[in-house]
Amino acid sequence: MSSERTVGATGTIHDQGYQRYEGVRLPRSRRFLVITRNVLATAWKARWGVKLPLLGAVLTLVVSAGIMIVMGQIESRMGGRGGRLLRADTVLFISYGFFSLFGIILAATVATAAIADDLKSGSFQFYFSRPLRPDDYVRGKLLGLFVLIGCSTFAGPVVLSIIRVCLAEDLGGAIKLLPIIPKAILLGVAGTSALVLPAIGLGALLGKRVAAQAAFIVYWIVISGFVSVVAHELRLPLVGLLALNSDVNVVGGYLFGMPSDSGSPEPWQAGLAIVVFSVAGYVALRRRIRSSATAGLGGV
Amino acid sequence: MQPVMILARLAWLRLWRGRTKWVTALLAILPPCFAALLMTEKDDAVEVWQITLFFALRAAVLLAVAVHLASSVGDELDSKTYTYLWSRPMRRSAVLLGKLLAIAPTVFAAFALSLTATWLVVFQDQAGANLEWLLRGLAAELAVVIAGASIALATSALVPKRPLAFVLGYMMFLERLEFVPFLQQISIAYHASAISAAHPPSFVVGTATSGVIGILVLSTFWLGLAIWRVENAEYALPDG
Amino acid sequence: MNAPVRMAAPPIHIEACSKWYGQVLGIQDITLTVKQGVVGLLGPNGAGKTTLMKLLAGLLRPSRGRALLFGLPVIDDLQVRRRLGYAPEHEGVYDELTAREFVTLMAELSGVPRARARDQASAALVDIGLENAIDRRLHGFSKGMRQRTKLASALVHDPDVILLDEPLTGCDPVARANIIARIRALAAAGKTIVISSHVLYEVEALTQEIVLVHRGRVLAEGNVYRIRELIDQHPHRVRIECDRPRELAARVLGEEHVVRVQFEDGAVEIETRSPDRLYDAIPRIVLDAGLAVRSLGSPDDNMQAVFDYLTTATPSKPGKPQKGGK
Numbered sequence: 062m063s064s065e066r067t068v069g070a071t072g073t074i075h076d077q078g079y080q081r082y083e084g085v086r087l088p089r090s091r092r093f094l095v096i097t098r099n100v101l102a103t104a105w106k107a108r109w110g111v112k113l114p115l116l117g118a119v120l121t122l123v124v125s126a127g128i129m130i131v132m133g134q135i136e137s138r139m140g141g142r143g144g145r146l147l148r149a150d151t152v153l154f155i156s157y158g159f160f161s162l163f164g165i166i167l168a169a170t171v172a173t174a175a176i177a178d179d180l181k182s183g184s185f186q187f188y189f190s191r192p193l194r195p196d197d198y199v200r201g202k203l204l205g206l207f208v209l210i211g212c213s214t215f216a217g218p219v220v221l222s223i224i225r226v227c228l229a230e231d232l233g234g235a236i237k238l239l240p241i242i243p244k245a246i247l248l249g250v251a252g253t254s255a256l257v258l259p260a261i262g263l264g265a266l267l268g269k270r271v272a273a274q275a276a277f278i279v280y281w282i283v284i285s286g287f288v289s290v291v292a293h294e295l296r297l298p299l300v301g302l303l304a305l306n307s308d309v310n311v312v313g314g315y316l317f318g319m320p321s322d323s324g325s326p327e328p329w330q331a332g333l334a335i336v337v338f339s340v341a342g343y344v345a346l347r348r349r350i351r352s353s354a355t356a357g358l359g360g361v
Numbered sequence: 362m363q364p365v366m367i368l369a370r371l372a373w374l375r376l377w378r379g380r381t382k383w384v385t386a387l388l389a390i391l392p393p394c395f396a397a398l399l400m401t402e403k404d405d406a407v408e409v410w411q412i413t414l415f416f417a418l419r420a421a422v423l424l425a426v427a428v429h430l431a432s433s434v435g436d437e438l439d440s441k442t443y444t445y446l447w448s449r450p451m452r453r454s455a456v457l458l459g460k461l462l463a464i465a466p467t468v469f470a471a472f473a474l475s476l477t478a479t480w481l482v483v484f485q486d487q488a489g490a491n492l493e494w495l496l497r498g499l500a501a502e503l504a505v506v507i508a509g510a511s512i513a514l515a516t517s518a519l520v521p522k523r524p525l526a527f528v529l530g531y532m533m534f535l536e537r538l539e540f541v542p543f544l545q546q547i548s549i550a551y552h553a554s555a556i557s558a559a560h561p562p563s564f565v566v567g568t569a570t571s572g573v574i575g576i577l578v579l580s581t582f583w584l585g586l587a588i589w590r591v592e593n594a595e596y597a598l599p600d601g
Numbered sequence: 602m603n604a605p606v607r608m609a610a611p612p613i614h615i616e617a618c619s620k621w622y623g624q625v626l627g628i629q630d631i632t633l634t635v636k637q638g639v640v641g642l643l644g645p646n647g648a649g650k651t652t653l654m655k656l657l658a659g660l661l662r663p664s665r666g667r668a669l670l671f672g673l674p675v676i677d678d679l680q681v682r683r684r685l686g687y688a689p690e691h692e693g694v695y696d697e698l699t700a701r702e703f704v705t706l707m708a709e710l711s712g713v714p715r716a717r718a719r720d721q722a723s724a725a726l727v728d729i730g731l732e733n734a735i736d737r738r739l740h741g742f743s744k745g746m747r748q749r750t751k752l753a754s755a756l757v758h759d760p761d762v763i764l765l766d767e768p769l770t771g772c773d774p775v776a777r778a779n780i781i782a783r784i785r786a787l788a789a790a791g792k793t794i795v796i797s798s799h800v801l802y803e804v805e806a807l808t809q810e811i812v813l814v815h816r817g818r819v820l821a822e823g824n825v826y827r828i829r830e831l832i833d834q835h836p837h838r839v840r841i842e843c844d845r846p847r848e849l850a851a852r853v854l855g856e857e858h859v860v861r862v863q864f865e866d867g868a869v870e871i872e873t874r875s876p877d878r879l880y881d882a883i884p885r886i887v888l889d890a891g892l893a894v895r896s897l898g899s900p901d902d903n904m905q906a907v908f909d910y911l912t913t914a915t916p917s918k919p920g921k922p923q924k925g926g927k
C-alpha cells in the first residue's frame with residue numbers, strides 16, 4: 062500500500078512562545094561553581110547531619126578561644142613563666158581533635174553520599190547532557206565538600222590560630238606567634254583531605270549511600286582503631302600508617318611540637334600516607350565519573 | 362506476634378541474600394586476629410583478652426548491629442515498601458521487632474564465634490581454666506547486642522534519613538561518657554565493662570548485676586522510644 | 602476471621618475528612634461514599650488523589666474526620682485491613698525476593714495461613730500473566746512486570762476493597778487488556794475497586810462512575826455523563842460528517858438550543874445546550890433533507906472533557922452542589 066502523501070522538502074516552525082536565551086552565559090571555566098553551590102545548598106537542608114555538627118564546630122571554636130583567653134590571663138598574672146607558645150599550640154592541637162570529630166560526621170553524612178546519590182538517582186544523564194565536562198563536575202563536588210567539611214577541620218583551627226595571634230600582648234609577641242597560622246593551615250588541609258577524598262572515593266566505588274556510609278564508619282571507628290592499637294602494641298609504626306586519623310595526629314603533633322610516641326610513624330611517612338589515601342580517593346572518583354559520563358549510567 | 366515472625370523471616374532472607382552480612386563477617390574476624398597479633402608481643406593473656414574485648418564490644422559489636430538495624434525504617438521509606446507493610450493488618454512496630462528478631466541473634470552468633478575463637482587464641486591450653494572470662498565476655502556481648510540494637514532501632518525511627526551519621530555521633534560522643542562519673546550510666550560500654558570485667562585496672566565500674574540492670578533500662582528506654590515513634594510518626598510526604 | 606461488620610455499612614465511607622502536612626493541604630473536608638463496583642478517582646497532579654488513597658489504606662491518619670472501611674476506622678482497626686488490598690503507584694519492591702516469595706509474604710501479612718499462602722500467591726501470579734517469571738528475583742523485573750506483581754500482591758488474599766493507584770502504568774497492551782479484564786471480573790464478583798489514574802480512556806474502559814478531585818476537594822462525583830450534563834458553561838459539541846454539512850447546519854440553526862455551528866472539511870460541529878433535543882432533531886432533519894451521514898459523535902462527552910472543563914474552570918462562589926441522577 063503506497064502512501065498518497067509524500068514527505069515534503071519544506072518544514073514549518075510553530076512559535077510556541079519559547080525564546081532561546083541570548084544573554085551572557087557563564088564561562089565554561091566557572092561552571093563547576095554551579096555544582097559547588099548545589100552541594101552546599103543540598104547539604105544545608107540536613108538538620109541533624111550537617112547543621113548540628115557545624116554548630117558543634119562553632120561551639121568548639123568558642124570554647125577553645127575562651128580557654129586560650131583564660132590561660133593567657135592566668136599566665137600574665139604568673140609573670141609570663143612557662144612556654145606560652147607551647148600552651149597556645151596545645152590548645153590548638155587538642156581542639157583539632159574535636160574539630161575532626163565533627164568533620165568525620167560531616168564526611169559520613171555528606172561526602173559519602175555526594176556521588177552515590179547521583180549514581181542512584183540517575184542525575185548524570187542530566188549533568189552530562191549539558192555542556193558540563195566530567196572534570197567540572199569533579200571539581201565542583203570536591204570544592205563544595207572541602208568548603209563544607211573545611212568549615213570544621215580547616216576554618217576552625219585557622220580561625221583559632223588567628224585569635225591566638227591577636228591575643229598576643231604586643232606586636233613583637235604577635236610576630237613571634239605568626240608561624241602557628243601556616244601550621245594550622247597545613248594541618249587543616251591535611252585533615253580535610255584525609256576526610257573528603259577517601260569518603261567521596263568510597264561513595265564512587267560502592268555506588269550506594271548506605272553502603273558507603275557503613276564502610277566509612279567501619280573504617281574510622283573500627284579498622285583505624287584496630288590498626289592503631291596493633292601498631293602501638295607491636296611497635297609497627299608502618300602498620301599505623303593505615304589509620305588516617307593517627308596519620309593526621311602525627312602530622313599535627315609534628316607541626317605543633319607535641320612530644321611524639323616512640324611507636325608512631327615519622328611525620329613525613331604520615332604525610333605521605335595522607336597523600337596516598339587522598340589520591341586513591343580522587344582516582345576512584347575520577348574513574349567512576351568518566352565511565353558514568355560516557356556510559357550514561359545511573360538511575361534505578 | 363505472627364506478623365513479627367513473618368517479618369523476621371523476611372529480614373533474615375534479605376540479610377542472607379544481601380551484602381551487608383559481609384560487614385558483620387569482617388568485623389567478627391577482627392577480634393581473634395587482633396588478639397593473635399597482640400599475643401606475639403605480650404605474655405599476659407588476661408591483659409590481651411581484656412584489651413581485645415574492650416575494643417570489640419565498643420566498636421565491632423556495636424557497629425555491626427547498628428549497620429544492620431539503623432536503616433530499618435529508612436530503607437522501607439526510601440524504597441516505599443512501607444506502603445505494603447503498613448497497609449496490612451499489623452502494627453507498624455512489627456517491622457522493627459521483626460528485624461530485631463532476625464538481626465540480633467545473627468550478630469550475637471557471629472560474635473560469639475569470634476569471641477570463642479579469641480578466647481582460644483589468647484588462653485590456648487589454659488582455656489579451660491579461664492572459662493569464666495569467656496562466659497562473662499559472651500554475656501557482655503549479648504548486652505551490647507541488645508542495647509545496641511535498641512539504640513539502632515530508635516535511631517532508625519527518629520532520624521530515618523541519616524541514621525548512620527546519628528549512630529556515629531552517638532558512638533563518638535555519648536559513648537565517651539563512660540569515663541565521666543554519673544553520666545557513665547547512659548553508656549552501653551560502661552555497663553558492658555562491668556559485666557565482662559574487661560577494663561583497664563584504673564577504670565572503676567559497677568558490679569555485673571548493676572551492669573545487667575543498666576543494660577535492661579537503656580534497652581527498654583530506647584526500644585520503647587523506637588516503638589512509640591514508629592507507631593505515631595507520619596513519614597509519608599505530601600504528594601498528589 | 603473478619604471483624605463483625607455493621608449491617609449496611611458501605612465498603613468505603615469518608616466523613617468530613619481533611620489532611621494537612623504542616624502548611625501543605627492534602628485534602629479538605631471530603632465526604633464520600635463508595636459502594637460496590639469500580640470507581641475512577643481522577644484529578645490533576647497534586648489534587649490529593651494519593652493522599653486519599655493513603656488515608657483509605659491506613660497509611661495516614663486524618664487530621665480531621667474519619668476514613669472508614671465497612672464502618673470501621675481503617676487507621677485504628679487492624680482487622681478490617683484484612684479486607685483491603687492496596688497496590689501503590691511506586692515501583693519499589695523487595696528486590697532480593699522472587700515474585701512468588703514477595704506475593705506469599707504479602708498474603709501471609711494479610712492473614713492468609715502459611716500453608717495456603719504460597720499456593721494462593723502462585724495462583725495470583727499466574728492469573729496476572731507472570732507464570733514464566735514466578736521464581737525470578739524482582740531485581741530483574743521490568744516496569745510492567747513489577748506493576749503486575751504489585752497487583753497480584755493486592756489481590757492474593759481476596760480482599761473486598763481494592764485500591765489501585767495507576768495500575769496500568771508501564772504495562773504493554775496485552776497486559777493492560779489482561780488487567781482490565783481482571784478488574785471487570787472482580788467488580789462483577791461484588792468487589793469495591795477504586796482506581797486512580799491519569800489515563801482517562803483506560804478508566805473509561807472500566808467504569809463510568811468517577812470521583813473528580815481538585816485542590817484537595819471533591820469537585821464532582823457520580824456518572825460521568827450526568828456530570829457532563831451539569832456543566833452549563835460548556836455547551837455540548839456534536840460532530841456530524843455528512844455529504845452536505847452546510848445544509849444540515851442551516852436546518853439545525855433554527856433550533857433554539859443550538860448555540861454555534863462550525864464547519865470542518867466534510868463535517869459540521871454543532872454546540873448545543875441540550876444534546877438530547879439535538880439528538881432527537883438530527884434524524885428528522887437527515888430524513889427530511891435526504892442527507893448521507895457518515896459519522897455522528899460527541900468530542901466532549903467523555904471523561905477527558907469533564908476533567909478539562911471542571912479543572913480549568915474559574916473558581917466560582919460555593920453554592921448548592923448540583924446532582925445528576927441516573
